[in-house]
Amino acid sequence: MTQAKYTKNRGSGVPQRALIGKGTWMDKVAYQVIEREKKLGRNLDLVRVESGLGASGIPHIGNLSDTIRAYGIQMALEVQGVESEHVAYIDDMDGLRKVPQGLPQGINLEQYIAHPVSRIPDPFGCHRNYGDHMGALLRDGMDRVGIKYSYQSASENYKRGIFVPYMRTILSRSEEIGKKIKEITGQEKYEEALPYFPICKNCGRVYTTQAMSFERSTDSIHYRCVGTTLRGKFSEGCGYEGDTKLTSGEGKLSWKVEFATRWAALDIRYEAYGKELTTSVKVNDWVSDLILGFPHPYHIKYELFLDKAGKKFSKSEGALLTPQTWFRYANGSSLVLLMFKRIVGTRAISIDDIPKYMDELDWLEDVYFGRINVEPKEKAQRLKGLYEYVTFMNPVSRQPHIPYRLLADLARLAPENKSVEYVVRRLNATGYNVSESSPVIKERVQLARNWGIDTLGGHETEGKTSPVLTEKTRAAIAELATRIQSASGADEIQSLIFEEAKLNGIQPSEFFRDLYRILLSQERGPKLGPYIYDVGVARVAKKLLSAVSE
């Protein structure tokens, strides 16, 4: 990898290095995972990769990045001939640290602070508990994207007892671990407390307890509910003191040692992490390697996605961009593209970016099928590889390709029930040649229409903006309303508008502007004749008449 200098072909303009896998960052990561495993002398029969899912609030687009990318690594491993599996692991034993915004007000979640999210009632009332609800949203996103994963939950794993042998080791060597945590993070807490949080038998909270001693022969842990500081806010302990069994599933490990345990128990060879977890991962790597004797998984660190408040959405829905929102406007592949095209760097993402990704997907498809030529060849090859991954190794051609914004612009103003016909007709009038029955068109029109209406406004957004009309104009509009009803086509309607304007001594441009205001609440718009014809003359006539009778 570092010998590039010597393998280049001097002067010819193109590096001669062989491509690893398909030439994307995922291939490089997979390659490094494999090389590392070989060096460690571990068996490569099945290389398991893991992604973590948080269940503390409504999942946004960034929460899906880890899991989608982990699936990408699985594919890249398989491209290189190594069998792989992807575990999507939900941390539903974690306590609720803060009540997130945007949840139903039905129950007061404040009272559940520090309770495991899998033991808090579902505020939406439709799942077994809070964590389950969030997990379902996450899975809905993953399923709609189409990635493969084996879903595991912390609460079930603790209940099943699969961590018990590892926990015994950790708790027996807690002194050593406590010192190391101090050394790496400066945190002194675990020099005293064991890195395990029993769920308080009395108050049901996890983080408020402090485990004081562990009896290996009986697997029992003695603890007291002393309280804790979460997000800068102190939660008083209830004072309960008692014992719990390691095997009961009534407690969880501290993050400082929990990942390591999971890795060892599930035989995880690769897991990425967000930069905020850097120090925790460092501790866990050490624990995994030296306490549990399981060489820690290969990691990459990624930057987080930022939410750029969606302009039109910020008021009503908050700045949250959820997978469900994405799918209202775009297909799964576009989201995968966003995750796969690049791993480095912070990205601010909002619904305004959706058209770009949809169009880039079409472009990538054209590159893949050779309809667009990209130089140098190596670059083209890597882009083709990216397309293969984005389509989950099943590249298909989904024609025709219409720029998303154009579709959105046309579709948002299309009549309600005939949007596809309307858009197709407009498209064909401007030089495209598309069919109404194309499933791609149907899907795209629907998505782009949603996007157009939500971000730019649709024709149903009229309201208080009815124009002030002169008497002349009123008369002209009323007459027009009557006359268009017997018009035989779009051209005739268009002519009628001009005629009415001239007949009543109105500037056509003014007349048009008033009509646009009435019909679309804007001063400009699509060519009116065909538009009115498509919407339906009766409907338009009614609208016009009601506007002049106000």
Add this chain to the structure above:
RNA sequence: GGGCCUGUAGCUCAGCCAGGUAGAGCAGUCGGCUCUUAACCGACGGGUCAUGGGUUCGAAUCCCACCAGGCCCGCCA
């Protein structure tokens, strides 16, 4: 105190992670199409790729330094 990200055309950004002649969208100018407008189509983009060094035949891309902005950790999980 430690770590990371960003800085590219008037604006928003892509390209950087595997170096090979500076890109897109929007805005702008001109033209085309349309019996309005928008859309659409065509033409027009000399920006020291923040700055200074280095590596290289070749650097926006790699390395070092530096400036500016932002984020994370330094509570807890």
